Amino acid sequence: MTSPDAQKQRASDWFEDLRTRICAEFERIEDELADGPHQDLPPGRFERKPWTRTAVNDDPDSGPGGGGIMAVMRGRVFEKVGVNVSTVYGRFSEKFAAEIPGGAENPNFWASGVSLVAHMRSPKVPAVHMNTRHIHTAKSWFGGGADLTPMVPDDQDTADFHAALKNCCDRFDPAYYPKHKKWADEYFFLPHRNEARGVGGIFYDYLNTGDWEADFAYTQAVGEAFLEIYPQLVRRHMHDPWTAADREHQLVRRGRYVEFNLIHDRGTAFGLKTGGNTEAILMSMPPEAKWP
Amino acid sequence: MTSPDAQKQRASDWFEDLRTRICAEFERIEDELADGPHQDLPPGRFERKPWTRTAVNDDPDSGPGGGGIMAVMRGRVFEKVGVNVSTVYGRFSEKFAAEIPGGAENPNFWASGVSLVAHMRSPKVPAVHMNTRHIHTAKSWFGGGADLTPMVPDDQDTADFHAALKNCCDRFDPAYYPKHKKWADEYFFLPHRNEARGVGGIFYDYLNTGDWEADFAYTQAVGEAFLEIYPQLVRRHMHDPWTAADREHQLVRRGRYVEFNLIHDRGTAFGLKTGGNTEAILMSMPPEAKWP
Numbered sequence: 001m002t003s004p005d006a007q008k009q010r011a012s013d014w015f016e017d018l019r020t021r022i023c024a025e026f027e028r029i030e031d032e033l034a035d036g037p038h039q040d041l042p043p044g045r046f047e048r049k050p051w052t053r054t055a056v057n058d059d060p061d062s063g064p065g066g067g068g069i070m071a072v073m074r075g076r077v078f079e080k081v082g083v084n085v086s087t088v089y090g091r092f093s094e095k096f097a098a099e100i101p102g103g104a105e106n107p108n109f110w111a112s113g114v115s116l117v118a119h120m121r122s123p124k125v126p127a128v129h130m131n132t133r134h135i136h137t138a139k140s141w142f143g144g145g146a147d148l149t150p151m152v153p154d155d156q157d158t159a160d161f162h163a164a165l166k167n168c169c170d171r172f173d174p175a176y177y178p179k180h181k182k183w184a185d186e187y188f189f190l191p192h193r194n195e196a197r198g199v200g201g202i203f204y205d206y207l208n209t210g211d212w213e214a215d216f217a218y219t220q221a222v223g224e225a226f227l228e229i230y231p232q233l234v235r236r237h238m239h240d241p242w243t244a245a246d247r248e249h250q251l252v253r254r255g256r257y258v259e260f261n262l263i264h265d266r267g268t269a270f271g272l273k274t275g276g277n278t279e280a281i282l283m284s285m286p287p288e289a290k291w292p
Numbered sequence: 293m294t295s296p297d298a299q300k301q302r303a304s305d306w307f308e309d310l311r312t313r314i315c316a317e318f319e320r321i322e323d324e325l326a327d328g329p330h331q332d333l334p335p336g337r338f339e340r341k342p343w344t345r346t347a348v349n350d351d352p353d354s355g356p357g358g359g360g361i362m363a364v365m366r367g368r369v370f371e372k373v374g375v376n377v378s379t380v381y382g383r384f385s386e387k388f389a390a391e392i393p394g395g396a397e398n399p400n401f402w403a404s405g406v407s408l409v410a411h412m413r414s415p416k417v418p419a420v421h422m423n424t425r426h427i428h429t430a431k432s433w434f435g436g437g438a439d440l441t442p443m444v445p446d447d448q449d450t451a452d453f454h455a456a457l458k459n460c461c462d463r464f465d466p467a468y469y470p471k472h473k474k475w476a477d478e479y480f481f482l483p484h485r486n487e488a489r490g491v492g493g494i495f496y497d498y499l500n501t502g503d504w505e506a507d508f509a510y511t512q513a514v515g516e517a518f519l520e521i522y523p524q525l526v527r528r529h530m531h532d533p534w535t536a537a538d539r540e541h542q543l544v545r546r547g548r549y550v551e552f553n554l555i556h557d558r559g560t561a562f563g564l565k566t567g568g569n570t571e572a573i574l575m576s577m578p579p580e581a582k583w584p
Contacts, residue, residue, distance in 0.1 A: 074584075080583075080584075192564050192570045192573075192574075193570060251580075255577065258550060258554070258581075259554060259574075262550070262551060262554035262555050263554050263555075272484050272555075278484045278485060281484075282484075282551075282583065285547065285583035286583060287582060287583060287584055288543075288580070288581070288582050288583075289550075289580070289581055289582075289583075290579060290580050290581075291372075291574065291577035291578060291579060291580075291581075292366075292372075292579055
């Protein structure tokens with residue numbers, strides 16, 4: 001049995017390690033661009049910027065505690081990609097505590113995770129989101145997932161992305177993929193538009209089977225599956241030609257991404273309500289978007 | 293004493309009349325552009341599109357009832373301006389009713405108003421928002437206001453805009469301007485950025501002094517003050533030169549406008565929660581925005 005302190009350390013170490021490997025792989029992709037309108041730009045490199053959590057306005061007891069490292073790359077394949085790791089702890093506001101499992105018992109929390117959103121220059125390369133996280137309150141759990149947002153869905157990409165996630169899920173529990181896919185379909189949905197954000201993926205939260213090692217291994221596998229499949233999709237399409245109309249369509253679809261993130265995204269709400277770093281939280285916003 | 297039905301009719305008629313005069317004035321401005329990078333575009337004209345309110349998803353008893361007319365112009369001075377009138381009625385969802393004065397007593401509501409957001413091509417011309425509205429639940433009240441969002445504040449513009457509103461307020465009650473200016477300062481504020489959306493203006497809600505005629509007259513005066521001052525500011529700056537850096541700055545400031553509207557704006561929340569027309573509600577979104 002791993003102690004809570006050891007659990008926290010192992011999880012946060014792994015989130016940082018995944019971040020490092022993702023950034024390295026995305027930089028390799030930047031080096032590989034061999035054609036297209038942005039080939040003359042220098043290959044992008046991540047810039048890392050540490051930040052420290054400060055207390056939430058309405059509750060000085062809430063912090064400070066912890067912080068994170070933003071890594072952002074503005075490249076020639078990745079128009080803007082943010083990969084954030086953070087480990088924060090403190091006390092929830094009374095109102096927010098009531099919404100969080102274990103929060104009503106004890107408002108103290110510890111949360112660590114890695115979160116990624118990539119907005120691509122080419123409208124032919126899908127945008128993507130991935131997050132894995134570990135939370136301790138009076139309870140403890142893992143959460144995470146990955147979902148794909150193509151500008152124009154490509155059946156093969158959608159099939160391959162889902163197959164990679166299903167393969168990962170099935171190694172742990174045959175119930176995971178259908179359950180976590182359904183959760184993603186329900187979560188990544190804009191009711192006011194009556195449309196899905198993208199073609200889905202998986203989403204899970206509050207995962208605590210009683211076997212911490214298994215739950216951590218599953219969360220790691222989700223991160224590894226993302227790192228395996230998404231670079232394949234980028235390389236598959238990064239040299240496809242696109243038109244000005246494709247770009248315009250991409251910018252409009254990105255507007256929907258903005259609507260989702262500001263109205264519905266739990267991570268955004270969690271961050272803004274727990275004194276997270278606004279610049280890090282809103283790194284998920286696209287570099288450019290349109291509502292024509 | 294005017295009957296509630298007569299109050300509703302007079303208010304909604306006036307909102308439509310104000311809409312018509314604003315649209316005509318903005319089209320005149322479009323005709324007047326005599327210089328600059330967009331002079332070769334055709335002068336913009338409003339396109340009007342009626343819509344009918346449908347029931348809110350989770351409560352078939354909530355509607356339908358009423359609707360509105362969106363008027364949008366994509367011009368050469370006004371990059372995108374929406375002027376919406378709507379008159380809707382029905383029943384609030386139980387959850388939403390609890391948040392609205394009189395809603396707990398009786399969930400039936402009637403709401404009418406005119407709402408305007410203008411995003412300008414020139415970064416030297418301020419963006420603007422104006423809204424006036426009349427609501428009937430078990431209670432009844434007026435609300436409204438106007439506020440200016442320059443990309444780079446200009447002291448004279450700010451002074452003139454506030455002077456026009458103060459002049460209007462002072463004709464009704466010397467307490468109105470300080471109170472409604474403060475309300476705007478507090479309302480048009482982004483806590484997560486710790487910054488104001490623009491240079492303010494006035495904002496008021498739940499206005500019911502017991503004298504319906506006076507409250508309606510004040511609301512009309514706010515609309516007239518807007519129609520008097522904003523076109524002056526547009527004409528003052530529409531021929532000023534600007535640079536690519538000014539435009540970039542404008543697009544970033546518009547990102548803040550998006551954040552405000554999707555996270556904080558009451559009208560947006562009211563509309564999305566009462567089965568309003570998504571296209572009409574989100575007409576306030578800028579045509580283009582950046583989060584670089």
